[in-house]
Amino acid sequence: MKYYYLTPGPSELYFTVPQHIQTALSHDICSISHRSAKFQEIFKEAVNNLKTLLNIPDDFYVVFTGSANEIWERIIQNCVRNYVFHLINGSFSKRFYETSLELGKKALSSEVPFGKGFEDVSSLKIPDEVEMICITHNETSSGVSMPLEDIYTLRKHYPEKLIVVDAVSSLPYPDFDYRLIDSVFFSVQKGFGLPAGLGVWIFNQRCVEKALALQKEGICIGTYHKIPELIEKASKYQTPETPNVLGIYLLGKVCSDMLSKGIQTIRKETAYKATLLYQRLSEHSFLRPAVENPSHRSSTVIVAHITDGRTSEEIINLYKPHGFILGKGYGKAKDTQIRIANFPTFSKELFEKLSDIL
Amino acid sequence: MKYYYLTPGPSELYFTVPQHIQTALSHDICSISHRSAKFQEIFKEAVNNLKTLLNIPDDFYVVFTGSANEIWERIIQNCVRNYVFHLINGSFSKRFYETSLELGKKALSSEVPFGKGFEDVSSLKIPDEVEMICITHNETSSGVSMPLEDIYTLRKHYPEKLIVVDAVSSLPYPDFDYRLIDSVFFSVQKGFGLPAGLGVWIFNQRCVEKALALQKEGICIGTYHKIPELIEKASKYQTPETPNVLGIYLLGKVCSDMLSKGIQTIRKETAYKATLLYQRLSEHSFLRPAVENPSHRSSTVIVAHITDGRTSEEIINLYKPHGFILGKGYGKAKDTQIRIANFPTFSKELFEKLSDIL
Numbered sequence: 001m002k003y004y005y006l007t008p009g010p011s012e013l014y015f016t017v018p019q020h021i022q023t024a025l026s027h028d029i030c031s032i033s034h035r036s037a038k039f040q041e042i043f044k045e046a047v048n049n050l051k052t053l054l055n056i057p058d059d060f061y062v063v064f065t066g067s068a069n070e071i072w073e074r075i076i077q078n079c080v081r082n083y084v085f086h087l088i089n090g091s092f093s094k095r096f097y098e099t100s101l102e103l104g105k106k107a108l109s110s111e112v113p114f115g116k117g118f119e120d121v122s123s124l125k126i127p128d129e130v131e132m133i134c135i136t137h138n139e140t141s142s143g144v145s146m147p148l149e150d151i152y153t154l155r156k157h158y159p160e161k162l163i164v165v166d167a168v169s170s171l172p173y174p175d176f177d178y179r180l181i182d183s184v185f186f187s188v189q190k191g192f193g194l195p196a197g198l199g200v201w202i203f204n205q206r207c208v209e210k211a212l213a214l215q216k217e218g219i220c221i222g223t224y225h226k227i228p229e230l231i232e233k234a235s236k237y238q239t240p241e242t243p244n245v246l247g248i249y250l251l252g253k254v255c256s257d258m259l260s261k262g263i264q265t266i267r268k269e270t271a272y273k274a275t276l277l278y279q280r281l282s283e284h285s286f287l288r289p290a291v292e293n294p295s296h297r298s299s300t301v302i303v304a305h306i307t308d309g310r311t312s313e314e315i316i317n318l319y320k321p322h323g324f325i326l327g328k329g330y331g332k333a334k335d336t337q338i339r340i341a342n343f344p345t346f347s348k349e350l351f352e353k354l355s356d357i358l
Numbered sequence: 359m360k361y362y363y364l365t366p367g368p369s370e371l372y373f374t375v376p377q378h379i380q381t382a383l384s385h386d387i388c389s390i391s392h393r394s395a396k397f398q399e400i401f402k403e404a405v406n407n408l409k410t411l412l413n414i415p416d417d418f419y420v421v422f423t424g425s426a427n428e429i430w431e432r433i434i435q436n437c438v439r440n441y442v443f444h445l446i447n448g449s450f451s452k453r454f455y456e457t458s459l460e461l462g463k464k465a466l467s468s469e470v471p472f473g474k475g476f477e478d479v480s481s482l483k484i485p486d487e488v489e490m491i492c493i494t495h496n497e498t499s500s501g502v503s504m505p506l507e508d509i510y511t512l513r514k515h516y517p518e519k520l521i522v523v524d525a526v527s528s529l530p531y532p533d534f535d536y537r538l539i540d541s542v543f544f545s546v547q548k549g550f551g552l553p554a555g556l557g558v559w560i561f562n563q564r565c566v567e568k569a570l571a572l573q574k575e576g577i578c579i580g581t582y583h584k585i586p587e588l589i590e591k592a593s594k595y596q597t598p599e600t601p602n603v604l605g606i607y608l609l610g611k612v613c614s615d616m617l618s619k620g621i622q623t624i625r626k627e628t629a630y631k632a633t634l635l636y637q638r639l640s641e642h643s644f645l646r647p648a649v650e651n652p653s654h655r656s657s658t659v660i661v662a663h664i665t666d667g668r669t670s671e672e673i674i675n676l677y678k679p680h681g682f683i684l685g686k687g688y689g690k691a692k693d694t695q696i697r698i699a700n701f702p703t704f705s706k707e708l709f710e711k712l713s714d715i716l
Contacts, residue, residue: 005389010600018383025376030553031363033685066424066555069582069599102581189600195388197424197555197602223460224427241427242368242547244555244602327391 007327008301008341014193020253040237046248049255063230065199068168068187072099078211078227085130090139091331115142117296121150132162138170141330143303155180170300173270193345198247266344273351274299280355302340311335322357365685366659366699372551378611398595404606407613421588423557426526426545430457436569436585443488448497449689473500475654479508490520496528499688501661513538528658531628551703556605624702631709632657638713660698669693680715
């Protein structure tokens with residue numbers, strides 16, 4: 001039986017990926033040197049296709065890491081001298097905050113209860129000494145998403161501070177205005193439907209300047225994956241280390257497939273599928289949307305609270321015979337909630353079927 | 359035409375890998391949760407098979423990173439308070455040393471000229487305050503390898519210091535006595551013939567104790583990939599981040615295949631193929647072994663100097679029509695040397711054919 005992994009990451013592969021892996025194998029993509037012209041073409045294609053797909057300005061950098069967790073560490077190391085501010089709206093934004101603490105930074109935060117978003121970001125008091133504001137656009141743990149306008153409001157209030165957005169489980173859905181953000185990052189095993197093991201880090205010249213300034217002051221900003229090293233190699237369409245070549249190759253191919261489909265179509269379909277599912281959950285007999293405020297509900301990670309006392313495992317087992325693998329809740333909500341990924345690989349028809357079955 | 363990538367990494371895939379990738383795809387290995395029982399089985403299989411294959415003692419830890427470059431950084435961060443000593447016998451050991459400097463450690467070193475090994479390690483004067491000795495067993499850049507006895511001599515002279523061995527391009531060939539080493543690491547795209555994007559880090563309790571001591575002193579040892587976090591997750595057959603699940607799966611499968619073949623057979627064949635090739639090079643009309651001292655010649659990365667003034671590119675183009683892709687030299691020797699990987703995926707018959715053609 002064919003199972004659809006509607007888990008929020010790793011998730012179902014984008015439907016074209018198995019074929020691209022065959023092509024990669026027949027073209028020896030896993031054997032070529034990462035210093036060869038062939039690899040440079042692969043790097044260039046991935047970055048260019050991604051930039052086109054997401055409408056990332058030309059002067060932004062795109063580099064690769066092993067995971068998005070790694071980017072949490074690298075961005076704090078490279079772009080924060082002392083003070084950083086974290087908006088905590090779930091378990092992953094909390095771990096991002098803890099990363100700052102572990103790196104010895106003076107990390108400040110504002111936290112909302114699990115399952116809630118920030119009602120009024122303009123009321124946040126972020127001290128002058130804060131250099132960077134860290135926002136988790138889409139909380140994979142709780143299904144809370146931050147409206148893009150809230151991000152831009154923070155930029156408006158704090159134009160001098162770096163604005164960094166963790167978009168791990170939302171891209172390629174959000175249509176960010178990158179001119180109002182300094183850095184965005186994600187990992188490929190979610191919305192892009194690729195095998196895990198690759199983080200994608202997008203940042204602008206302000207981040208570079210900050211890293212260079214810290215380096216000049218003698219602050220350790222890392223080694224092979226510090227920003228100056230990453231961009232020096234990226235300027236030659238290379239990476240400092242031998243990277244996940246297959247992952248970079250597949251990213252370029254899937255971005256190309258998404259470009260063929262059209263990013264607007266993908267976004268419209270995502271919104272349609274999310275509306276369908278939230279509608280169904282709002283009238284469900286034993287499930288309800290876990291995020292109460294509709295404007296804070298994620299379109300890409302849909303979380304439902306179980307209202308009849310059954311465990312998430314029981315609910316998951318209920319739908320498995322229909323071919324749908326749903327995700328458990330996260331952390332404390334592991335047993336009491338289920339999470340459903342609404343990523344681009346899932347068709348409207350599949351979500352209509354899911355909605356019927358739910 | 360089928361090309362054999364005799365490049366020293368990425369290199370030819372182990373011959374069973376394409377089939378294992380098919381199986382992985384049909385079993386949804388890329389879609390399963392990294393917190394699921396299925397992933398734990400994959401983790402356990404990879405670690406257990408590797409430990410059996412390499413005869414790693416039970417009480418050693420095996421954890422995964424994005425690359426071996428990452429392990430350079432992590433091991434210095436986690437296991438060095440102030441002083442570290444590097445034996446530099448080529449470009450990669452030099453970068454390992456530079457990693458220590460970039461991390462702000464007091465890095466001391468002893469360096470031999472490119473293409474040479476250490477003639478007498480017992481004459482090295484390593485100061486008392488040095489906490490860790492870093493050895494590159496096999497220099498992928500120059501084709502120099504350090505005899506295992508030299509490593510054990512260092513252990514004998516400096517029993518209190520941590521002994522760390524970069525075995526990136528030699529494992530699974532060397533039959534290390536892990537009781538005389540504190541940490542060994544490698545990346546999978548070389549001897550194991552896997553797609554790049556995974557580093558494997560093997561270490562003992564002494565490394566753990568050191569990391570815990572540094573952490574207690576308030577020294578930053580990293581975040582998600584610090585030793586205490588890595589081993590806490592590994593004790594549950596998990597990783598801190600969403601890892602390269604496919605890579606870990608393939609490592610387990612290839613180790614199993616190598617166990618079926620027999621590690622002694624693999625080692626004997628590697629030695630035979632190396633002898634064959636060095637023999638051929640020693641009587642060649644325009645190539646000669648780049649490493650003069652036979653006891654310092656690597657069995658897994660065989661480097662030849664071009665004696666008739668042609669460039670490595672010309673030599674590589676000479677053998678490409680026969681189906682053999684050889685590697686260029688490294689760094690300054692890029693144009694004047696060629697490198698030939700002698701990894702387990704290449705059969706004796708293939709090397710006999712290569713020897714004939716050379």
